[in-house]
Amino acid sequence: MDPDRAAASGARPERRGWLSVPTTLTVLTAAAGARDEFADAPSYLDVTGSEIIFVLIGVITLGAALLCVTSRNVVRAALWLVVALGGLAGLYLVLTAELVAIVQILIYVGAVVVLLLFGLMVTRAPIGRQPDLDTPNRPVAVVVAVAAFGLLVAALIDAFRFAYLNLDSTGQGSPETIGGALFGSWVLPFEVLSVLLLAALIGAIAVTRRDVGAPGRR
Amino acid sequence: MHLLYPLIVSAGLFSIGVYGLLARRNVVLVLMSVELMLAAVSLNLVAFDVWLADVLRSGQVLALMVIAIAAAEVGLGLAIVLQLFRQRATSAIDDLDTLIEPDSQR
Numbered sequence: 001m002d003p004d005r006a007a008a009s010g011a012r013p014e015r016r017g018w019l020s021v022p023t024t025l026t027v028l029t030a031a032a033g034a035r036d037e038f039a040d041a042p043s044y045l046d047v048t049g050s051e052i053i054f055v056l057i058g059v060i061t062l063g064a065a066l067l068c069v070t071s072r073n074v075v076r077a078a079l080w081l082v083v084a085l086g087g088l089a090g091l092y093l094v095l096t097a098e099l100v101a102i103v104q105i106l107i108y109v110g111a112v113v114v115l116l117l118f119g120l121m122v123t124r125a126p127i128g129r130q131p132d133l134d135t136p137n138r139p140v141a142v143v144v145a146v147a148a149f150g151l152l153v154a155a156l157i158d159a160f161r162f163a164y165l166n167l168d169s170t171g172q173g174s175p176e177t178i179g180g181a182l183f184g185s186w187v188l189p190f191e192v193l194s195v196l197l198l199a200a201l202i203g204a205i206a207v208t209r210r211d212v213g214a215p216g217r218r
Numbered sequence: 219m220h221l222l223y224p225l226i227v228s229a230g231l232f233s234i235g236v237y238g239l240l241a242r243r244n245v246v247l248v249l250m251s252v253e254l255m256l257a258a259v260s261l262n263l264v265a266f267d268v269w270l271a272d273v274l275r276s277g278q279v280l281a282l283m284v285i286a287i288a289a290a291e292v293g294l295g296l297a298i299v300l301q302l303f304r305q306r307a308t309s310a311i312d313d314l315d316t317l318i319e320p321d322s323q324r
Contacts, residue, residue: 044220051219058227065231065254069238074247081250088231088257095224097264100281104260107285112253112292119246119296123309134241135312141240149233156225163221165269172268173278181275182282189279193286200290204297210304 041164050167054094061087072133074125078117082109095165097173224265231258243310245299249292256288 064083071077085108092101135141182190231254238251260281267277303309 041220048219051223054219054223054227058223062227062230062234065234068254069234069242069247069251074244077247077250081253084231084254085257088261091224091227091261092264094219095264095268097268097278097281100260100264100278100285103282103285107289108253108257112289115292115296116246116250116253119249119299122296122300123246123303125244125246125309133243133247135243138241141237144240145233145237148236149229152229152232153226156222156229160221160225163269165219165221165224165265166271167219167268172271173264173275178275178278178282182279185274186276186279189283193283197286197290200294204293207294207297208300 041162050094054091057087057090057094061091072129072131073127074120074130074133075117075127078113078120081116082113085109085113092173094167095173096167099173099175099178102175221265221269224261228258228261228265231255231261243312245302245309245311246296248311249295249299252295253288253292256284256291260284 061084064080064087068077068080068084071080085104089101089104089109092098092104235251235253235255235258238254239248242248242251263277263281263284265277267275267281270277299309302314306313308314
């Protein structure tokens with residue numbers, strides 16, 4: 001946070017020279033603009049009930065996601081994806097985002113996974129265990145994924161270890177609030193999104209039609 | 219709740235998606251990994267929205283839009299997979315090497 005902004009917002013100014021190099025923590029927290037809230041964050045040892053529920057559902061979600069990408073059976077992989085996305089809906093509920101949780105179940109579990117299962121059936125993926133579902137570069141994939149996870153977690157802990165969510169204010173993610181925001185401030189992006197969905201629909205039909213662009217057929 | 223809990227779950231979900239994207243052979247399974255990565259992004263959006271207590275609810279609205287875009291992406295992706303299967307009779311990514319250089323080793 002630069003000294004002018006700190007003085008303007010009433011916080012105590014940083015005692016640092018103009019030429020000192022800001023640390024990552026300073027830059028990121030200044031970007032978030034919420035440094036004052038960091039002072040009274042509780043310790044990580046005071047575990048609340050919502051944190052326990054969040055960690056339990058999070059472990060289920062991560063385990064199901066891991067089984068989804070390592071399963072040797074394509075249909076089981078799709079069904080583990082159902083568990084992972086359903087667990088994610090539970091995480092949204094703990095975070096008080098009710099409408100997002102409901103939409104997540106409706107669209108992901110209800111539509112996307114069914115579509116993926118259709119895709120598996122249409123491409124005649126063999127039902128049952130298959131030995132060759134993974135490419136030979138699997139060790140490289142493990143290294144890349146573990147490196148990405150380590151880097152992300154290190155950066156997140158450095159930046160957000162004092163940030164605290166206040167889940168007590170009710171109605172933050174209720175359908176009424178989000179619907180009001182969606183059809184009030186965000187109505188133009190919403191309409192653009194509907195045009196995008198129409199374009200995707202027409203595009204999918206155009207791509208899969210047999211009698212378009214096939215030379216020598218008509 | 220500390221913000222780190224949702225952020226670390228989201229980072230794990232994203233990394234699992236990266237692994238699946240790189241390691242799977244079947245195109246439909248690769249699409250599933252992309253779904254996992256998009257879901258991780260939505261979790262981040264919702265967590266930051268609750269943390270910042272935005273008046274416009276921009277994070278949750280954006281999460282809804284990401285969900286809709288993911289649905290459109292899966293529809294188009296499966297259309298392409300279907301057309302690919304009709305023309306090549308395969309759904310393995312390693313067989314789609316038309317753009318590879320002829321003299322590179324495989």
